[in-house]
Amino acid sequence: MSASKRPDPPDDEVPYWEELGSEPVVDCSIFDVVSKRFRHPLREAEGDFYVIRTRDWVNVIPITSNFEMVLVNQYRFGVQKNSWEIPGGVIESGEDPVVAGLRELQEETGFTAERARLLGSVRPNPAIQNNTCHIVLAEKASKTADLRWDEHEEISTKTVPIERVFDMVQSGEIFHSLVLNALLLFSPVWEKIQARRRSR
């Protein structure tokens, strides 16, 4: 196997490992697990590491004209409790993240938006997971369409004043890591919106 072609990392970073190979472990349809073998470029070290592979995800911050956020409530089987979140889901193969976000927004809540843009992207778990979660801001959202839930989806929707959403963050009422990421990336945008409204 040839040496990694990647450039050296910056001086304050650790060296990159080289991937030697990958073995399937289990296919769980919404994700699979593989075992990857890596070699350290300098030390006499090799190791096997499990990686959870899944499609990229998108989460959408839907804002109405009167500055409320559209929140959804779902039963979540991982934690076995209900969770207040923003709409989101799995990006289809070849689908643009903004398009995927607007699709999920409409399917889950019946809301559509007049404009939308990518706010940023995060890695849900760099240690053991390979995918990216994109965060989309959807503005001037309103209820115009019918719901289209996936099998087993059941979603309660409410609109909440944006200040109150940030209270739900600090109180722990919103606890989904990736939803919190979206709100972190949205907070400078919200500060600008507030400043604009104050200066009117």
Next chain:
Amino acid sequence: MSASKRPDPPDDEVPYWEELGSEPVVDCSIFDVVSKRFRHPLREAEGDFYVIRTRDWVNVIPITSNFEMVLVNQYRFGVQKNSWEIPGGVIESGEDPVVAGLRELQEETGFTAERARLLGSVRPNPAIQNNTCHIVLAEKASKTADLRWDEHEEISTKTVPIERVFDMVQSGEIFHSLVLNALLLFSPVWEKIQARRRSR
């Protein structure tokens, strides 16, 4: 199997599903995967859902006396790139999250702190993962101890002015979802520290 004893959810939330049973799928040492069968309490619906089970995690925000944050750089096998993060790791069975955070801080960086407290907790992925990630603030941190890395750990440490850390969030230089969660919970604390410093 008896019906769930949990109280009904609030009116604006969806009904809770009842767990009927759980089958092991694969054991990957740092996590395992099970298939859980659930029944909806009202509809004629049952379904099988994969759940990734793992121990609870802790991430620590280490602040020095001159208001720098201690950051660590590691190669991350999930995303196959280096990642700037705060120290953190797996909480041992029965271990207090604050104690675990201070232990990870010392092992990974050699820094110890004069005081520490829990800032909050998040769920890394409520849909498919069962665990919690706790966030600890460690103040007046300084380098006093020797490093104790786990096998295959290799960590570069630097201290960064706190304002610059928030720039690294907005620029995407810090992209680990759970690290971003910690910085979101820390931001009101940082605002208070800045106000106190300004008023001196």
